[in-house]
Amino acid sequence: MLKIVNSLDYGIDIWGEDNFLIKGSTINLNYKKQPSLLEITQSVRSRGYKGPLLLRFPHLIKKQISTLYGEFERAKEEFNYQGNFQAVFPLKVNQYPNFINALMDVSKAYNYGLEAGSKAELILAMSHTPLGAPITVNGFKDKEMIGLCFIAVNMGHNLTITIEGVGELQTIILVNKEFNAEREHPIIPKIGFRIRLHSMGVGMWAKSGGYSSKFGLTSTELLDAYELLKTHNLLDKLWMIHFHIGSQMSNIAPLKKALREAGNIYADLKNRGAFALGAINIGGGLAVEYSQHKHAKEINYSLREFANDVVYLMKEISKSKKIEEPDIFTESGRFIASSHAVLIAPVLELFSQEYHEKSLRLKTINPPLVTELYDLWCSLKRSNAREYLHDSLDHMESLLTLFDLGYIDLEDRSNTEILVNLIIKKSILLLKDEGTDELKMLQSQIQERYLVNFSAFQSLPDFWGLKQHFPILPIDKLDIKPTNPATIWDITCDSDGEIDFNPDLPLYLHDIDINKDEYFLAFFLTGAYQEVLGMKHNLFTHPTEVSIEFDEQGDYRLNKIIVSQNIMDVLDDIDYNTDAIDKKLKRQLQSSKLINQAQKDELLGKIYLYLSENSYLKTIQANNEDSNFDTL
Numbered sequence: 001m002l003k004i005v006n007s008l009d010y011g012i013d014i015w016g017e018d019n020f021l022i023k024g025s026t027i028n029l030n031y032k033k034q035p036s037l038l039e040i041t042q043s044v045r046s047r048g049y050k051g052p053l054l055l056r057f058p059h060l061i062k063k064q065i066s067t068l069y070g071e072f073e074r075a076k077e078e079f080n081y082q083g084n085f086q087a088v089f090p091l092k093v094n095q096y097p098n099f100i101n102a103l104m105d106v107s108k109a110y111n112y113g114l115e116a117g118s119k120a121e122l123i124l125a126m127s128h129t130p131l132g133a134p135i136t137v138n139g140f141k142d143k144e145m146i147g148l149c150f151i152a153v154n155m156g157h158n159l160t161i162t163i164e165g166v167g168e169l170q171t172i173i174l175v176n177k178e179f180n181a182e183r184e185h186p187i188i189p190k191i192g193f194r195i196r197l198h199s200m201g202v203g204m205w206a207k208s209g210g211y212s213s214k215f216g217l218t219s220t221e222l223l224d225a226y227e228l229l230k231t232h233n234l235l236d237k238l239w240m241i242h243f244h245i246g247s248q249m250s251n252i253a254p255l256k257k258a259l260r261e262a263g264n265i266y267a268d269l270k271n272r273g274a275f276a277l278g279a280i281n282i283g284g285g286l287a288v289e290y291s292q293h294k295h296a297k298e299i300n301y302s303l304r305e306f307a308n309d310v311v312y313l314m315k316e317i318s319k320s321k322k323i324e325e326p327d328i329f330t331e332s333g334r335f336i337a338s339s340h341a342v343l344i345a346p347v348l349e350l351f352s353q354e355y356h357e358k359s360l361r362l363k364t365i366n367p368p369l370v371t372e373l374y375d376l377w378c379s380l381k382r383s384n385a386r387e388y389l390h391d392s393l394d395h396m397e398s399l400l401t402l403f404d405l406g407y408i409d410l411e412d413r414s415n416t417e418i419l420v421n422l423i424i425k426k427s428i429l430l431l432k433d434e435g436t437d438e439l440k441m442l443q444s445q446i447q448e449r450y451l452v453n454f455s456a457f458q459s460l461p462d463f464w465g466l467k468q469h470f471p472i473l474p475i476d477k478l479d480i481k482p483t484n485p486a487t488i489w490d491i492t493c494d495s496d497g498e499i500d501f502n503p504d505l506p507l508y509l510h511d512i513d514i515n516k517d518e519y520f521l522a523f524f525l526t527g528a529y530q531e532v533l534g535m536k537h538n539l540f541t542h543p544t545e546v547s548i549e550f551d552e553q554g555d556y557r558l559n560k561i562i563v564s565q566n567i568m569d570v571l572d573d574i575d576y577n578t579d580a581i582d583k584k585l586k587r588q589l590q591s592s593k594l595i596n597q598a599q600k601d602e603l604l605g606k607i608y609l610y611l612s613e614n615s616y617l618k619t620i621q622a623n624n625e626d627s628n629f630d631t632l
């Protein structure tokens with residue numbers, strides 16, 4: 001049965017992976033001295049960094065890496081698997097320095113590497129992967145990019161070029177001639193074949209796999225590529241078979257199908273004469289549970305099942321095809337990165353004040369139906385709530401018709417709206433255990449709009465583009481039952497920057513007075529894909545970020561703070577001549593005939609202050625006007 005008033009835990013046991021816990025009124029890290037997100041947020045803000053904040057937790061990156069390796073090592077042992085397990089991080093998932101540096105730092109014990117899909121990513125991989133740790137290079141490549149791969153192996157890197165088409169292989173052969181013509185001992189990158197599978201992925205990102213996919217070699221191309229390597233005496237370089245069936249695989253069945261297909265291709269090539277083949281790369285796709293509601297869970301398998309299936313299937317295929325068990329590579333990105341980042345955004349305003357009793361403008365003589373609404377509201381109780389609710393909805397219809405026909409005025413109409421709203425709200429509370437569809441529907445009518453200081457385009461682009469849900473909850477007041485069905489508005493001027501109240505996946509927030517209380521929302525699992533896909537719609541930029549690290553005593557430290565870009569830097573980024581803008585603003589102010597010199601100087605000071613800050617909002621409460629620089 002649907003619960004009308006939300007429980008207090010916001011589904012943390014579904015998506016939280018024990019990374020956080022609710023302690024009293026706050027949500028805390030389940031690590032070391034368990035600081036609350038509120039405490040961390042306030043200590044960042046007390047240093048003057050306001051607006052939205054991106055908190056990074058390197059210990060959660062470490063946890064994901066050790067969980068991934070741990071599960072595969074366990075599965076290897078369980079099935080007595082002889083090949084190695086190795087992993088690389090696909091850079092496209094998050095290339096930000098404070099993530100990548102932390103990632104390389106916490107993964108030292110694992111020989112963890114990086115995967116690159118473009119020249120810039122390849123440069124990152126070459127400069128951040130320890131020598132010997134694997135680098136894989138996927139995606140379309142030109143001669144220059146392949147040249148970079150040759151340079152990397154000349155430096156001593158352990159690099160595999162995965163080819164997407166036979167043309168790339170021809171380029172490799174050409175580049176090899178140029179690099180190694182004069183050399184007695186040619187140094188050549190290892191080569192992988194990305195295969196085009198029959199098997200399709202599932203979910204929103206399924207297009208990376210399957211026969212119509214943009215990527216990989218068909219059976220015919222595989223045979224052509226094999227012959228080409230043989231002709232050019234390069235078969236000793238062919239060592240990896242690679243596939244990737246898509247991100248956020250909600251179901252394990254397509255992966256198993258793909259593994260059988262890829263495993264048999266691997267075995268066939270190996271038995272045909274590809275003697276150096278030694279690794280199968282299963283790509284990424286390991287999913288993350290984003291749901292806050294049990295009935296809407298996104299995944300039907302565990303990492304344990306995933307690891308078992310991969311190891312077991314490869315073992316079976318190797319046995320039946322009589323080949324050595326290959327090394328298993330993964331390129332999981334989302335699984336590694338998503339949990340490490342939490343966006344914290346201050347609520348600026350609630351839009352529902354008009355529906356308070358104090359806003360009623362009752363007259364000495366009201367239209368009889370308004371009087372009746374008022375009486376219904378006053379005598380509403382559990383036993384009559386359903387009946388009175390229906391009566392009030394009926395009255396509202398009649399009153400709105402009376403208004404359209406000119407029989408009642410705007411004040412009567414406003415009283416109608418307020419009273420019906422109050423009646424719905426109270427009925428929902430009184431009838432909250434009943435959970436009917438009607439109540440569900442009514443909730444969407446009385447939802448509260450929370451204006452939140454962030455940009456969904458910048459910080460949750462997958463919500464904007466793909467309606468991907470991210471867990472949301474307030475970081476305080478978690479000991480109080482939230483009763484407001486909530487819609488979240490971001491501060492962009494775009495109606496897509498709105499997370500609607502969804503009666504099937506309801507989000508409830510607290511009734512708060514922003515003039516008295518700070519109220520912050522946290523958006524979890526934003527560490528994968530969101531940062532680099534984020535766009536500067538309305539010129540809102542990457543929020544101020546900070547890494548939360550722990551010292552020996554278990555106390556947290558705020559490290560590696562990167563402040564959100566200021567307005568001039570944002571304009572400079574899109575190639576405005578900021579000097580010219582600066583001069584123009586100054587000239588316009590100086591030549592103004594409306595104000596005197598002292599006033600001009602004062603306003604000039606203000607402009608410079610504003611230009612040195614970012615675009616996110618300050619308080620928008622009128623009664624905070626004089627504390628103008630008290631940023632939210």
Ligand SMILES: *Cc1c(COP(=O)(O)O)cnc(C)c1O
Pocket residue numbers: 090092093138244246247248283284285286331332333334335
């Ligand atoms: C995107 C991508 C990945 C990462 O996928 P996740 O779902 O984030 O694990 C891995 N390999 C390749 C080739 C990719 O394109």
